[in-house]
Amino acid sequence: MDYLREIESKTAHDHHHHNHSNEKMKIRSPRRVYVPGPVIVGAGPSGLAAAACLKQRGVPSIVLERSNCIASLWQLKTYDRLRLHLPKQFCELPLMSFPQEFATYPTKQQFVHYLEEYAKRFEIRPLFGEAVASAEFDRSVGFWRVKSVGVKEGEETEFVCRWLVVATGENAEAVVPEIEGREEFEGPIVHTSSYKNGGVFGGKRVLVVGCGNSGMEVCLDLCNNNASPSLVVRDTVHVLPQEMLGKSTFGLSMWLLKWLPMNLVDRFLLVASRIFLGDTARLGLDRPCLGPLELKNLSGKTPVLDIGTLAKIKSGDIKVCPSIQRLTRYTVEFVNGSKENFDAIILATGYKSNVPSWLKESEMFSEKDGLPRRPFPNGWKGEYGLYAVGFTKRGLLGASIDARRIAEDIERCWKADAKHLAAFTRSLSPQS
Numbered sequence: 001m002d003y004l005r006e007i008e009s010k011t012a013h014d015h016h017h018h019n020h021s022n023e024k025m026k027i028r029s030p031r032r033v034y035v036p037g038p039v040i041v042g043a044g045p046s047g048l049a050a051a052a053c054l055k056q057r058g059v060p061s062i063v064l065e066r067s068n069c070i071a072s073l074w075q076l077k078t079y080d081r082l083r084l085h086l087p088k089q090f091c092e093l094p095l096m097s098f099p100q101e102f103a104t105y106p107t108k109q110q111f112v113h114y115l116e117e118y119a120k121r122f123e124i125r126p127l128f129g130e131a132v133a134s135a136e137f138d139r140s141v142g143f144w145r146v147k148s149v150g151v152k153e154g155e156e157t158e159f160v161c162r163w164l165v166v167a168t169g170e171n172a173e174a175v176v177p178e179i180e181g182r183e184e185f186e187g188p189i190v191h192t193s194s195y196k197n198g199g200v201f202g203g204k205r206v207l208v209v210g211c212g213n214s215g216m217e218v219c220l221d222l223c224n225n226n227a228s229p230s231l232v233v234r235d236t237v238h239v240l241p242q243e244m245l246g247k248s249t250f251g252l253s254m255w256l257l258k259w260l261p262m263n264l265v266d267r268f269l270l271v272a273s274r275i276f277l278g279d280t281a282r283l284g285l286d287r288p289c290l291g292p293l294e295l296k297n298l299s300g301k302t303p304v305l306d307i308g309t310l311a312k313i314k315s316g317d318i319k320v321c322p323s324i325q326r327l328t329r330y331t332v333e334f335v336n337g338s339k340e341n342f343d344a345i346i347l348a349t350g351y352k353s354n355v356p357s358w359l360k361e362s363e364m365f366s367e368k369d370g371l372p373r374r375p376f377p378n379g380w381k382g383e384y385g386l387y388a389v390g391f392t393k394r395g396l397l398g399a400s401i402d403a404r405r406i407a408e409d410i411e412r413c414w415k416a417d418a419k420h421l422a423a424f425t426r427s428l429s430p431q432s
């Protein structure tokens, strides 16, 4: 068992204490920790779901998280008024329901509370402040080497494990587009990940770039805080009502898909949207050629679920603008040649995966977008004990499906290993 020597086996439980022989032998190399079960990178909803499903099947894991809390996207990078966009029954993690008293669309605070209770219930205690900087499969020993850097002290640790679960999310890093003249612009330019509420923008002219769910909602929030928002719409977009006659559009679509083909459900959604919202193209929001579900299925582009922004566009409280050409000190010049003064710019330009920056592997994950190459439902499993949870472009529902599959798969190997180990131990005992 050469690898045991190589690894200088330590368990996850004693990793806080420095091992003397380790220190003597390798003064400058990183601390090395042998993890008997899987290492999960990321303590967002996906990482927690995977850890819980594994725990339930008797497989211990450790979770590495770069920030200082669980669900850092939700706790640190989202705006105050955020609620789940989908009804709660579509956002539950495996093995634990939302409390009954939660609203149909739980608030961000409720969702974070649920996740904290979830972590408690399954005794998930992530190692916080550990940013994974690289992970590579070491063929010579058949293990993953996962290197993390302590965010506080800069101390390096190498975790050695057989299974690696990537749970760093589709939203790990903010996408910030290059805009000509950016340095010249005098006002603040902030990404939605640092926008909390419109309070500080009262009375100001604010340009919001990007018309996804976040951009639309930030505009609404700015209106409610007496700012004057304008919305840059570069692309075509499907806007659907969040609810139709008291039923959630998402739920209704899921139900219809049980009986009808996708293109018919799309047609229904478009007719219904026309009835409830009117012709969005007349407001400057052209619809894509493909229907909302087909587009989501093919490209992952999520339709906007309207929660009141459209009415503000209709009333003229929110202005729709074309793409930005360039910025000067106080002015934004648009591609159609028009110019307008603004006090601040908010970039609702989305997020991207950071997997290519740390995972030394290119078969399972695309280096281009950091997402699994194989589409849903097949993107969760790679080679050599590599797994992905939460990269399905299907939100929390997709993450839950991944988490269950991963736990089932790892449990199988875990049990087989345990059997071998038991047989091996028996063969060593004097009675045998």
Ligand SMILES: Cc1cc2nc3c(=O)[nH]c(=O)nc-3n(C[C@H](O)[C@H](O)[C@H](O)COP(=O)(O)OP(=O)(O)OC[C@H]3O[C@@H](n4cnc5c(N)ncnc54)[C@H](O)[C@@H]3O)c2cc1C
Binding pocket: 041, 042, 043, 044, 045, 046, 047, 064, 065, 066, 067, 070, 071, 072, 073, 074, 078, 082, 083, 084, 085, 086, 090, 091, 130, 131, 132, 133, 167, 168, 169, 170, 171, 172, 214, 354, 358, 389, 390, 391, 394, 395, 396, 397, 399
């Ligand atoms: C504004 C907003 C609203 C949303 N609303 C909904 C909704 O209503 N319903 C829905 O289903 N989905 C929604 N989503 C999608 C959302 O991304 C998922 O619901 C969910 O947060 C995904 O969980 P995750 O664990 O995969 O990723 P994340 O929540 O992003 O968690 C990933 C974690 O990994 C950590 N991490 C990243 N890189 C490293 C590294 N190198 N080392 C260590 N740790 C690392 C991050 O700090 C983070 O804590 C929303 C997203 C946004 C931005």
